[in-house]
Amino acid sequence: MRAHGVSRAWEKAAPYILLAPFIFHITAFFGYAFVRTFYFSFTEYNLFASPRWVGLTNYVDLFRNVQFGRALKNSLQFAIIVTLAQTFLALILAVVMNSKVRGIRFFRAAYYMPSVTSSVVITLIFMWLFQRGGVINYLTTKFMEYRAPIGVFFLCLAAIQVLLVWRDRAGGWPASWFEPAFLLISSVFSFVLVLALQAARIIGPNPNVEVVRTVWLNTRQTVPAWAGALAVPRPLAAIMILNTWTTAPTMMLLFLAGLQDIPRELYEAAAVDGAAPAAAFRHITLPGLRNATFLVLSMGLISTLQMFDQVAIVGEQAPRESVITLAYFIYSNAFPGSAVPRIGAASAAAIVLAVFTMVLVS
Amino acid sequence: MTEQDRRAGAENRKKLAARRRWAKAAAVYVLLLGFSLLFVGPMAFAMLSSLKDNPVEWPPGLGSPQLSLANWVAAARLGLAGGGTAFFGQFAPGAIVPFSITYEVDEGSEPETPIVRVPRRVPGAGPAAIIAEPFAADDAVVSEVREARRTTTDGVVRVTYEFDITHMGSDMVYGKLPLDIEVPMYQRFVRATLEPNRIERLGRVQSWNNVTSGVIPYVFYNYHRVFRENYSRATGKNLFLAWIRNSFMLAGIKVVTTLVVASMAGYALARLKFAGRKALFNLVLLSMMIPGQVTFVSNYLVLRDGIFGLTKLLGGGSLINTWTGYVVSTMVGGSAVFIMKQFFEGLPTELEESARIDGASVLATYSRIMLPLAGPALGALAILTFQGTWNEFFWPLVILTSPPDKYTLTLGLLSFRTTYAVAFDWGPMLAGTVMSALPIVVMFVVFQRYFVEGISFSGIKG
Known part of the structure; x- marks a missing residue:
């Protein structure tokens, strides 16, 4: 009887035994930490002397702090622009990736590569690409040099495509404006035409193009110039490009899962009813992806709002106020190098960041 | 419409559909290839450029002397001549290294015999500059420079000079034999036994880092530098090796702690009833x-104060800059528990129920029945945890600050910024990034399926 009682007690305790290490960890390193950050945000504290209660002073000061204003603006710009860009890119990638062709697994793996490597590796590579004498400026220079041939190519392509589609529609076939077979024909023709024009020296690269020497990181310029107060600091824009590039493949996987959940029969029914592919995309694909889109947008906003690594890694190579984000503001106030840590300000900013995150989720 | 017309129409439609399918596949492949270039291009280009002597050359090109077969053969021959092997060369006593170099001048001016020197070059920048090592110049003697051939074509005179570098010493073996060859301004460099690493002073000086390197140090010169030049000033230990070891060890330990803690907690959250379950989730x-x-901030303080003073009881002190501190503070993540919970919830309940009817306890059910079923999930979690730890940046930045041999690989790479990037010395930087990405890329190629499965659960990195 007693043995049975003991084993009953064991059974009761079993969940807590299994959970003990995790509960210790999440309590000490998350729950307690969160509460303590909240407490610190009402105090003046430098990690050494004991905290002194100052009420709401830290929050009031925060909104008078120019650096915090910049961090807030940068974070919001970053979150909104990057989330939109990566969602859009991911959607395109997922739709292309959803085609049934051979070797798709290989491409999926290739695209996912930037997402598995560390932020330090990717950011250092990007800092190298965005050098003054780097590849980005080189490619831009080349593009400027070959502007005329490229322009002629696309004009020809559009013209031939329109002709072919018109001819087909006149014959009673429901050809789409982006009919792939015609696109293939028109691009081959335009390419040959451009080569011929180049050989005949009618068009060609412009030899007088100035070499592009854009400074991407160590500059206080903002882009685009006409956007006024909404313009993005150029170093931040470079980080936006980088982040879109690394995260879009992850988001692509989420969209891809969403696409594969849409029943094939819907498309077949649409095809039987004679719906154009574009209409099928608008009326079947997009509504079917509503959940995936919601997930991608919210995950994107949360992660971009918390951007820290890239700013810390670019470090001194870009002006601090051009790239500072909320997360970096928190870090640099808590560990300001040689100055006295301002834990109160850091914690207040941390609470602001946490509140932003939770508002986004709910 | 006659029957014949109708049949012809159906035939046409079928043809059109076939054409469409074919063209669509072609268009998809073009797009896929374009996107591959976008996503893999920058990394592949960084990898190619990590072999270059100057990765910030203008215009940036795909090729480099390090990728030419002729240079590999030359490097192998010179490595053997220096007394080493074809792959890893050296400059050993008794070695006679033959070398030839060709210049051209316009007809009418007389080419001058080049001045050949074995320079005393301090290796690299930063911490490497303090490494004291013997100079090959102490024992290397350059023979007389002879004119071997002279041809004149189209008003251009080409002259080839030959000389030997001999090791006259008796016992010193040198790791490298640098070389500088200088000519007047009007004399243009054409080719040499081994392509020079740099051309300096407006074309007057052709300069080699190490002519007897052998193939591997020739091709992977920047990689070689990464290992050679990063030494701890305090202990003399090789820092880059230490960082690699630290990253592997910490990632390995964290995989173990995460698997143990997350599978227990995930099972409890998925299947057991207890007070506060909802709140915990x-x-x-x-x-x-x-x-x-x-x-x-709080976590930093907790570690600094030895986890509420616990370590003081055990005779320890602050856990900042210790592996213990890092492991204790990161032994399991919320997302790992979440993944395990989702997995256990997806398993059928029958097995457990029959085990319970047979009188097995909760702990026995977990360890004997459920855990063996969790193999695939544990595998995915192990890989994701390893990758996450290997790539982790923020928390190591906070608590592993000094000395440099405590760094993980990510922090070590960050320190390259001040060692190399400030001097625009991007060769070792790129070599370091390639080496630090390599284990994860290999793991990804091997375990691709797990990465893709895990991603929908684990959230995303910034």
Whole structure:
């Protein structure tokens, strides 16, 4: 009887035994930490002397702090622009990736590569690409040099495509404006035409193009110039490009899962009813992806709002106020190098960041 | 419409559909290839450029002397001549290294015999500059420079000079034999036994880092530098090796702690009834969303004060800059528990129920029945944890600050910024990034399926 009682007690305790290490960890390193950050945000504290209660002073000061204003603006710009860009890119990638062709697994793996490597590796590579004498400026220079041939190519392509589609529609076939077979024909023709024009020296690269020497990181310029107060600091824009590039493949996987959940029969029914592919995309694909889109947008906003690594890694190579984000503001106030840590300000900013995150989720 | 017309129409439609399918596949491949270039291009280009002597050359090109077969053969021959092997060369006593170099001048001016020197070059910048090592110049003697051939074509005179570098010493073996060859301004360099690493002073000086390197140090010169030049001033230990070891060890330990703790907690959350279950799960979700920057001050203090003074009881002190501190503070993540919970919830309940009817305890059911079924999930979690730890940046930045041999690989790479990037010395930087990405890329290629499965659960990195 007693043995049975003991084993009953064991059974009761079993969940807590299994959970003990995790509960210790999440309590000490998350729950307690969160509460303590909240407490610190009402105090003046430098990690050494004991905290002194100052009420709401830290929050009031925060909104008078120019650096915090910049961090807030940068974070919001970053979150909104990057989330939109990566969602859009991911959607395109997922739709292309959803085609049934051979070797798709290989491409999926290739695209996912930037997402598995560390932020330090990717950011250092990007800092190298965005050098003054780097590849980005080189490619831009080349593009400027070959502007005329490229322009002629696309004009020809559009013209031939329109002709072919018109001819087909006149014959009673429901050809789409982006009919792939015609696109293939028109691009081959335009390419040959451009080569011929180049050989005949009618068009060609412009030899007088100035070499592009854009400074991407160590500059206080903002882009685009006409956007006024909404313009993005150029170093931040470079980080936006980088982040879109690394995260879009992850988001692509989420969209891809969403696409594969849409029943094939819907498309077949649409095809039987004679719906154009574009209409099928608008009326079947997009509504079917509503959940995936919601997930991608919210995950994107949360992660971009918390951007820290890239700013810390670019470090001194870009002006601090051009790239500072909320997360970096928190870090640099808590560990300001040689100055006295301002834990109160850091914690207040941390609470602001946490509140932003939770508002986004709910 | 006659029957014949109708049949012809159907035939046409079928043809059109076939054409469409074919063209669509072609268009898809073109797009896929274009996107591959976008996503893999920068990394592949960084990898190619990590072999270059100057990765910030203008215009940036894909090729480099390090990728030419002729140079490999030359490097192998010179490595053997220096007394080493074809792959790893050296400059050993008794070695006679033959070398030839060709110049051209316009007809009418007389080419001058080049001045050949074995320079005393201090290796690299930063911490490497303090490494004291013997100079090959102490024992290397350059023979007389002879004119071997002279041809004149189209008003251009080409002259080839030959000379030997001999090791006259008796016992010193040198790791490298640098070389500088100088000619007047009007004399243009054409080719040499081995392509020079740099051309300096407006074309007057052709310069080699190490002519007897052998193939591997020739091709992977920047990689070689990364290992050679990063030494701890205090202990003399090789820092880059230490960082690699630290990253592997910490990632390995964290995989073990995560698997153990997360599978137990995940099972309890998925299948067991206990008070506060809902609240705990909400806390898990919250911890997955709130970034480390919100909680790090307190966590830093907890480690500094030895986990509420516990380590003081055991005779320890602060846990900042210790592996113990890192492991204790990161032994499991909310997302790992979440993944395990989702997995256990997806398993059928029958097995457990029959085990319970047979009188097995909860702990026995977990360890004997459920855990063996969790193999695939544990595998995915192990890989994701390893990758996450290997790539982790913020928390190591906070608590592993000094000395440099405590760094993980990510922090070590960050320190390259001040060692190399300030001097625009991008060769070792790129070599370091390639080496630090390599284990994860290999793992990804091998275990691709797990990465893709895990991603929908684990959230995303910034």
